[in-house]
Amino acid sequence: MKLEKREITLNEYDSIKDGFCQEKALLGEYVSCLCLAERKETKAELLSMMKEVGEDMLFLRELMSGKAIENAGSGE
Numbered sequence: 001m002k003l004e005k006r007e008i009t010l011n012e013y014d015s016i017k018d019g020f021c022q023e024k025a026l027l028g029e030y031v032s033c034l035c036l037a038e039r040k041e042t043k044a045e046l047l048s049m050m051k052e053v054g055e056d057m058l059f060l061r062e063l064m065s066g067k068a069i070e071n072a073g074s075g076e
Contacts, residue, residue: 013064020060027053 027050034046 016060016063020057020064023053023057023060027057 030046030050030053034043034050037043037046
């Protein structure tokens with residue numbers, strides 16, 4: 001019996017969803033670090049990074065739903 005190679009391909013949606021999941025995991029790590037942080041500057045930097053990751057997640061979610069394409073076409 002001959003084993004065939006299976007071709008595995010990722011489509012754009014899968015790649016965006018993977019990025020979204022990575023951002024979600026990163027956000028969780030930032031929250032964990034924030035709970036342990038003691039310095040005011042460290043907390044401020046973590047909160048700033050959490051905001052950036054949150055914005056990235058919202059953008060990726062829009063891409064997954066197709067809204068980003070609609071918004072680009074309307075000039076927003």
